[in-house]
Amino acid sequence: MMIALLLSSWAVVTATSAVATDAGSSGPVVIVEETVTTPAPGTTTTTTRTSTSIPSVEPPVTAVDPVCTAATTLLDQNRPTAALALIDAERTARGDDGAQLCADERRAALMADTTGPQGPTGDADRAWESVVGQWIAPLLGGLLIALGWTALVFIVAVRALTALPWAQSRRSGRGSQAALAAGATGSIVFALGMLAGLLSQRGRGLRLEESGAAGEAITQAPSAFWLAPAALLAVAAVLTALHLLGRLRVSLQATDKEGDADRSQQRTTQLIALLGRVGGSPPAGVEIPRGSDVTSLGDSMLLPAPANALAKAVLGVLAALIGSTPWKVVLDYLDDDTAAVVVSRNGRTVQTAVLSTSAGAGAEPLYGADETEQKRSMLCPLAAGVVIVALSRAHPGFEGLAGATDGRSVGLQYVATTTFADDHRTAELLLGRALKIDPGNRAADVALQNLLHRGATDAAELRAYRDSLAATADRLREDGHTLLAQRVMITYFAVLVNLHAAASDTLRPHDLAQRHAQMSELLAQTERLDRLTEQDPLLLATRQRYAVLTTAVETEYEGVGEEPLPGPGDTAGLYSRLDPHGAYNSALVALQTGDDALAEFLVRPALTLLELRRWIRRDPDVVRNRGRAAVARMVGSRSPVGLWDLELFAPHRAACRRAGFMTPLALAAVAADEKTAADLNITMTGLRRLTEAAGVAARLWSVDAPAVADETTLAEWRVDVAEIVLDGHSADGSTLLGVVEALGRRVRPALPEGDRDAFGPIATAWLIELDLVT
Structure with missing residues (x-):
C-alpha cells in the first residue's frame, strides 16, 4: 500500500528546450511539456500541459576587434604606453582603413599615459598628444x-x-x-x-x-x-x-656710387624718409602749402631693398611668385646733377623720369659746382614726387596732389617750399619750373602767387591779387581741394586789410559776407575729414589766423560802403591761368585792353622762366608798347639786373651772387686771376670772357642815354643793346650798322611815327660814343 501510494504520488516532469527559428521570428522559441499523474481510490488520472515562451529580442552584438580587446587589457594592467604602441602599429599596418581603429581605447591610453613629466607640463604634453592623435594625424x-x-x-x-x-x-x-x-x-x-x-x-x-x-x-x-x-x-x-x-607696399633702392665712395644705403634711407615726408606727413603751411598735402603713405609700408645680392635675388623670386611687394622703386644717380628713377608695379614699369637740378643748358644753376651734396640731396625729393604721382594712379587717397599729374613738378614744389622757403627768388624759379612742367599743379600756383604778390604795397597790385584770390578760391572749392581753398581764403582776408591800408578809398567787397560763410564751411569740412582734429597743427593755426583776420577786416572796413556788383565785362577769366605761359598770354590780353596794372600783375609768374624773360624784349606785342611805363617795368631793360638773363652771364649768376657780385657790372673791376676763377668755379678763359663782357656792359651805364621821343630815352633799351652785342646769335652785333638795325627793330615800333626817322642818327651817335663796336 505504502509502495502503491508512493508510486501513485510520483510525478514525471519532462522539459524539452529547442531553438526554433521561424520564418518570421528573430529569436529562439522554448517549448516546455509537463505530465502529472494523480492516484485516486480505485483510479489513476494522468494530465499533460505544454507551454511555449519567446524570450525578448536582444540586439546583435558587434564583434570587438582583438586589437582593441588587447589594448583594453593593457589599460587594465596600467600599461597605457604599450596600448598606444599596439594601436599605432596596427593603424599603420592597415593604412587608411585603420585610421580610426580603437579610437576610444587610444584616447583613454593617451589620458592615462604617465610616462611624461608630472604636473601642468606633463598634462599639456599629454593633451597635445591627444589632439595630435585624434585630429592632426588623421587629417x-x-x-x-x-x-x-x-x-x-x-x-x-x-x-x-x-x-x-x-x-x-x-x-x-x-x-x-x-x-x-x-x-x-x-x-x-x-x-x-x-x-x-x-x-x-x-x-x-x-x-x-x-x-x-x-x-x-x-x-x-x-x-x-x-x-x-x-x-x-x-x-x-x-x-x-x-x-x-593691390597692396600699397613699396620697396625702394637708391644707387649712388662716386668713385670709391658708395652712398647707396644713405640715399636709400634718405629716399624713404623723404617719401614718408612728402606723402605721409600732416599738411603744413597756413598760406603756402609746405610740401605736399598727401597723407596716404602714412598707412603704407616703405621697405628698403636688401643690399646683399643673394637676399635681393631670393626676395625677387618671392616677389615674382607671391607678389609680396607690388611696388618697386629704383633711383640711380647718374652724376651730381642728374638721376633716373624707375617705378614698377608687379614687375611692370609704370613710370620713369630723368631728374635734374638744372633748368637746362644756359640756365641759371641753383647750386655751385662745389655743392655736390646739396645737388644730390635735391634729387631725392624729385624722385619722391615721381613715386607719389605713380602711386596716385593706382590707389585712392592722393587728393592732396591738388591736380598735379607730373612727379617732377611735385618734387620741385616740395623743394621750393621747404628747402628754399627763405630764399624767395630761388623758390620762385623752382615753382615756375614746376608749373611749366605741369600747369595743373595748383599747389605750386598758389605758392608762386603768394611769393610774388603777398608782400606788395602798391594798391593796384593788391587789388588785382585780391580779385585773383577770389577767383582761385572759387575754382578750388568747386574741384574739392579744401585745404588749398582754405589757404587762399586766409590770404584773401589778409590782402583785404593791406589793400585798404594802401588805399583808404577802397570799398568793402560786395561779397564779403559770402566769403566769410565759405571760409566757415571750409573749416568745417577740414574738421570732419581730419582724423586727429585736436592734434592737427594746421587746422588750429588756420582757425587762430582766421579769427584775427576777421577782426582786422571788420575794423579796417568799418563804416565803408560796398563796391558795386561786377559787370559782364570784368576780367575774372584772366585769373584762370595756371602756368607761366598762360600768365604771359593773360598779361598780353590785359595789355591790349589798356589795363596796365593788371598786365603787370599777371606777367610776374611768367617772368620766373628765363626763356620768357628773354622773349619779352623781342615779342612784337610787347615791342610796340614799350613806350608805356608799365611795359618798360615789365621788360626791365633799364636795370643792370636784367643782364643776368643774357646767355653769357646766366649760368654764373648763383656763383657770382655768392661771391658778392649783385650785378654783372661789378665783374668789370675784377682781376682775372686764379683765385677769382676758383671762387667762381670757372676757368681762366671763362673768367676773362666774363670780365670783358662786363666791361662792355658797364660802358652802357656809364654814358647817359639820349632821348628819342618826348618821354622816351634809349636807357629803356640798355639790356637790349648788351644782348645784341654780347650774345652774338647773328652778325648784327659785330658791326655798328648791324647793332643800329637790330636795335631799331625793337625801338621804332614803340615810337611815335614822327620820331622814328630820327632814331637812326641818335642811336648811331650814342653807340659811337660808347665804343662798343666798330
Missing part, C-alpha cells in the same frame, strides 16, 4: 594636399594677374582691399570646415552617395564631394593674390 595628409593645391592655384593666379593689363591698371581702394581679404578668409574657413568633415569620416564605414544619402561599407568619400572645398580654396587663392597685388 594631416588631406590638409597637406589642400595646402599644396591652394599654393599651386595661388602662384598661378599671381603670375596670370600680373600679366593682365586690367590687374595693373585697377585702382585698389581700402574698401576693395578689405572685401578681398574678407572673401578670401571666408572661403578658406568654409573650405577647411568641409575638408575636416570629409576627412573625419575616413575609415568609419560612412558612405556618401552622389545623392547625399548615407550608407555603409565605403571608407572614402567619392571624388565629387571634394570638388566644393577644392573650388573654395581656389577662389580663396585668387582673392588673396588680388589682395596682395
Whole structure:
C-alpha cells in the first residue's frame, strides 16, 4: 500500500528546450511539456500541459576587434604606453582603413599615459598628444594636399594677374582691399570646415552617395564631394593674390656710387624718409602749402631693398611668385646733377623720369659746382614726387596732389617750399619750373602767387591779387581741394586789410559776407575729414589766423560802403591761368585792353622762366608798347639786373651772387686771376670772357642815354643793346650798322611815327660814343 501510494504520488516532469527559428521570428522559441499523474481510490488520472515562451529580442552584438580587446587589457594592467604602441602599429599596418581603429581605447591610453613629466607640463604634453592623435594625424595628409593645391592655384593666379593689363591698371581702394581679404578668409574657413568633415569620416564605414544619402561599407568619400572645398580654396587663392597685388607696399633702392665712395644705403634711407615726408606727413603751411598735402603713405609700408645680392635675388623670386611687394622703386644717380628713377608695379614699369637740378643748358644753376651734396640731396625729393604721382594712379587717397599729374613738378614744389622757403627768388624759379612742367599743379600756383604778390604795397597790385584770390578760391572749392581753398581764403582776408591800408578809398567787397560763410564751411569740412582734429597743427593755426583776420577786416572796413556788383565785362577769366605761359598770354590780353596794372600783375609768374624773360624784349606785342611805363617795368631793360638773363652771364649768376657780385657790372673791376676763377668755379678763359663782357656792359651805364621821343630815352633799351652785342646769335652785333638795325627793330615800333626817322642818327651817335663796336 505504502509502495502503491508512493508510486501513485510520483510525478514525471519532462522539459524539452529547442531553438526554433521561424520564418518570421528573430529569436529562439522554448517549448516546455509537463505530465502529472494523480492516484485516486480505485483510479489513476494522468494530465499533460505544454507551454511555449519567446524570450525578448536582444540586439546583435558587434564583434570587438582583438586589437582593441588587447589594448583594453593593457589599460587594465596600467600599461597605457604599450596600448598606444599596439594601436599605432596596427593603424599603420592597415593604412587608411585603420585610421580610426580603437579610437576610444587610444584616447583613454593617451589620458592615462604617465610616462611624461608630472604636473601642468606633463598634462599639456599629454593633451597635445591627444589632439595630435585624434585630429592632426588623421587629417594631416588631406590638409597637406589642400595646402599644396591652394599654393599651386595661388602662384598661378599671381603670375596670370600680373600679366593682365586690367590687374595693373585697377585702382585698389581700402574698401576693395578689405572685401578681398574678407572673401578670401571666408572661403578658406568654409573650405577647411568641409575638408575636416570629409576627412573625419575616413575609415568609419560612412558612405556618401552622389545623392547625399548615407550608407555603409565605403571608407572614402567619392571624388565629387571634394570638388566644393577644392573650388573654395581656389577662389580663396585668387582673392588673396588680388589682395596682395593691390597692396600699397613699396620697396625702394637708391644707387649712388662716386668713385670709391658708395652712398647707396644713405640715399636709400634718405629716399624713404623723404617719401614718408612728402606723402605721409600732416599738411603744413597756413598760406603756402609746405610740401605736399598727401597723407596716404602714412598707412603704407616703405621697405628698403636688401643690399646683399643673394637676399635681393631670393626676395625677387618671392616677389615674382607671391607678389609680396607690388611696388618697386629704383633711383640711380647718374652724376651730381642728374638721376633716373624707375617705378614698377608687379614687375611692370609704370613710370620713369630723368631728374635734374638744372633748368637746362644756359640756365641759371641753383647750386655751385662745389655743392655736390646739396645737388644730390635735391634729387631725392624729385624722385619722391615721381613715386607719389605713380602711386596716385593706382590707389585712392592722393587728393592732396591738388591736380598735379607730373612727379617732377611735385618734387620741385616740395623743394621750393621747404628747402628754399627763405630764399624767395630761388623758390620762385623752382615753382615756375614746376608749373611749366605741369600747369595743373595748383599747389605750386598758389605758392608762386603768394611769393610774388603777398608782400606788395602798391594798391593796384593788391587789388588785382585780391580779385585773383577770389577767383582761385572759387575754382578750388568747386574741384574739392579744401585745404588749398582754405589757404587762399586766409590770404584773401589778409590782402583785404593791406589793400585798404594802401588805399583808404577802397570799398568793402560786395561779397564779403559770402566769403566769410565759405571760409566757415571750409573749416568745417577740414574738421570732419581730419582724423586727429585736436592734434592737427594746421587746422588750429588756420582757425587762430582766421579769427584775427576777421577782426582786422571788420575794423579796417568799418563804416565803408560796398563796391558795386561786377559787370559782364570784368576780367575774372584772366585769373584762370595756371602756368607761366598762360600768365604771359593773360598779361598780353590785359595789355591790349589798356589795363596796365593788371598786365603787370599777371606777367610776374611768367617772368620766373628765363626763356620768357628773354622773349619779352623781342615779342612784337610787347615791342610796340614799350613806350608805356608799365611795359618798360615789365621788360626791365633799364636795370643792370636784367643782364643776368643774357646767355653769357646766366649760368654764373648763383656763383657770382655768392661771391658778392649783385650785378654783372661789378665783374668789370675784377682781376682775372686764379683765385677769382676758383671762387667762381670757372676757368681762366671763362673768367676773362666774363670780365670783358662786363666791361662792355658797364660802358652802357656809364654814358647817359639820349632821348628819342618826348618821354622816351634809349636807357629803356640798355639790356637790349648788351644782348645784341654780347650774345652774338647773328652778325648784327659785330658791326655798328648791324647793332643800329637790330636795335631799331625793337625801338621804332614803340615810337611815335614822327620820331622814328630820327632814331637812326641818335642811336648811331650814342653807340659811337660808347665804343662798343666798330
